[in-house]
Amino acid sequence: MPDLGKYADTVLSAYAISIAILIGLVALSVWQSRRARARLAEIEARRNAAKSR
Template sequence: MIPDLGKYADTVLWSYVVSIGLLLALVLVSVMRGRKSQAELEKVEQRIKRNG
């Protein structure tokens, strides 16, 4: 099902691999930052509840 890319097959396939890798890295960084922000927010909320 892969189209015939001729002599450019390696270049095109590596471009796809790099693009997918970068997208996965962006998703991973976003998830990690979201979890960190959520943890910090929970700390602030706990401090507010204690101090009134």
């Protein structure tokens, strides 16, 4: 690891915040994807149930 001198706290905290934001964005994307898939499955199930009547 390079010697960051007096800026070490600032640089490392910026890296930590950036990584936390990236992890949050990935988690949010996965959560929204799962919700969208569940909604789509529900809509398709209703459509298929209505078709079979």
